[in-house]
Amino acid sequence: MTASTSHRSVLSYLYNHNPFYVISAVLMLFAVRSAYGTIEIGTINCWIMMGVLAGYTLLLAGIGVLIVRWGKVWEDARSILLLLLLLFLGVSVSMDDLFSRITPDQGMTLMIAGFLFSVIVSEAVLWGTGIRLGLRYRVPYHLFLALFYVAPWWCSPEMHPRSSASLEWMLFLFPVAASLLFLCLLPAVRGGVAYVKRNGTPWGWPWFPWIAFGVIAACVSLRSFALCLTFGPAGPMWIKSVSGPPLISFDTLWGFYFLIPLGFVLLLLLLEGGLVTKNKVFQAGVIRFSPLLLLLAMPAGTGPVHNGFLFKVTDVMGSPIWITLWLLLGFYLWAMVRRVPGAVWGALGACALFSIVGTETLGSRTLIEPTPWPLLVDGIVLLGLGIHKRSSGICTAGILAATLGIWIVVPETILFQYRFTTCFHMLWISALVLGLTLNDDFSRVLLCISALLVPLVSIILIVNERAAEIPLIWRLAYVSVWAIACLLIARFWSQRWFLYSFAGTLSILFYACATFGFRLATQSLSREAVTAFVWSAGALLIAFLISAHKARWLPEYAWLSTRKGTQPEEDSPPHSLEGSPVDEE
Secondary structure, X not given: OOHHHHHHHHHHHHHHHOOHHHHHHHHHHHHHHHHHHHOOOOOOOHHHHHHHHHHHHHHHHHHHHHHHHOOOOHHHHHHHHHHHXXXXXXXXXXXXXXXXXXXXXXXXXXXXXXXXXXXXXXXXHHHHHOOOOOHHHHHHHHHHHHHHHHHHHHHOOOOOXXXXXXXXXXXXXXXXXXXXXXXXXXXXXXXXXXXXXXXOOOOOOOHHHHHHHHHHHHHHHHHHHHHHHHHOOOOOOEEOOOOOOOEEOOOOOOOHHXXXXXXXXXXXXXXXXXXXXXXXXXXXXHHHHHHHHHHHHOOOOOOHHHHHHHHHHHHHOOOHHHHHHHHHHHHHHHHHHOOOOOHHHHHHHHHHHOOOOOOOOOOHHHOOOOOOHHHHHHHHHHHHHHHHHOOHHHHHHHHHHHHHHHHHHHHHOOOHHHHHHHHHHHHHHHHHHHHHHOOOHHHHHHHHHHHHHHHHHHHHHHHOOHHHHOOHXXXXXXXXXXXXXXXXXXXXXXXXXXXXXHHHHHHHHHHHHHHHHHHHHOOOOOHHHHHHHHHHHHHHHHHHHHHHHHOOOOOHHHOOOOOOOOOOOOOOOOEOOOOOEOOOO
């Protein structure tokens, strides 16, 4: 690509997307922010700041109406309309300091004037551009504008004197109020695509009007932070600098956990949108990414003001992580009621986290000792789900979760010293039952594992030194019971693995009995005599087995089979010395 072609592509991009409206608005906001940081505190003329932002807002709104009304330049108009939302936020923020200086009557007038300014400009833009915004969207939109102006008036100590503790909770409740306003959008979401048809723009649902409300969600976050910065009672907003202008102190009570209610409500709206459009992929995506809400609950500040209020919230309501887990669990349960794919797994995961997350958990260092009840609940639910779906894999996951819960419970009972034995046998017997009652690929794996464990456990029980504390007769009885069980399973379920397991376990049982008998016999007789007796008994057993095979008392597959299609030879009649048969008389 030549240099001229590259320059043309850059110019073409700038021409088509026209980012200069955004650049202009950002520079204007930066200029106002810089003015606050360079002018001496107490001498800032906030009326001028507010007037500059209001005038710029009117100018940008007029340009937006002009290019749509007579130019139909919707691409540029979209940037302008979204920027107007940010500028309304900027105008409301510029009033914060005024609410700390004027009388209550003047504050009421200022609040109403700011709200009416935003409403009139918004309605004028909608009328001028011909955009039709339904009441289900328009009413919540104007309520958001009202919230932006009412919040600083209500939180201002000069407008409404209150204690510092009460003011902190008022600031904390601002995003909660905004979240309730977002719930007012549920009727609009349920209206779906049909409600925004013929809206006067080239944009369809969900881009219209949900991008605008996405910007409003960002404005709510910024407004919450600005309120804490201005009215936070724990310390001054401005700090002196050794050289240069004063700096803003960002050690406020605000934290990302303030936005947890907002994130939760947005998840509900997104899920409802996926249900209305019957988009299964989008529904699954909402369920898959909803655990990201936990990121808002992670501690992000280290200042004393921030940590002090975080500890207050934790003492009164519980830690943000704990609260978020309950919200996620409720979200997944609601999604399960609405039959959303994957919701049940999200609910099980959230429930499992309660085993290590408590009311005072603020991070990885404050995780609680594992508690069993979430794991037991998960285990019961998974086991029921697996039985309903006839899935041995899901049933096994449920049994593992329940066994882990029992592992945690056992130390509080008299079975503490038998914890491993109890949990191991629960898993073993459960795997055997699942393998015998269900019929899928994983159930066959469970059967194979269960069969192989019988001789393995028998060897350990006979040979292991730690098992010597158990009387030998009990150990032999235990192995005998498993041998009989293997034989019965092989007989009635036609499971070859259990036939092999029976043979191996029986061999181990005979070996243990022979060893015990040999040691007992050598106490009364000489070792040579007992050894000879054992070899004699072994030879007798081999001879009997050969005779039993000849008599066809044993199944053919237990031995090396003869050539297919042949029968074992009968005892041949006597031959003469010349090799010919004896003549019959």
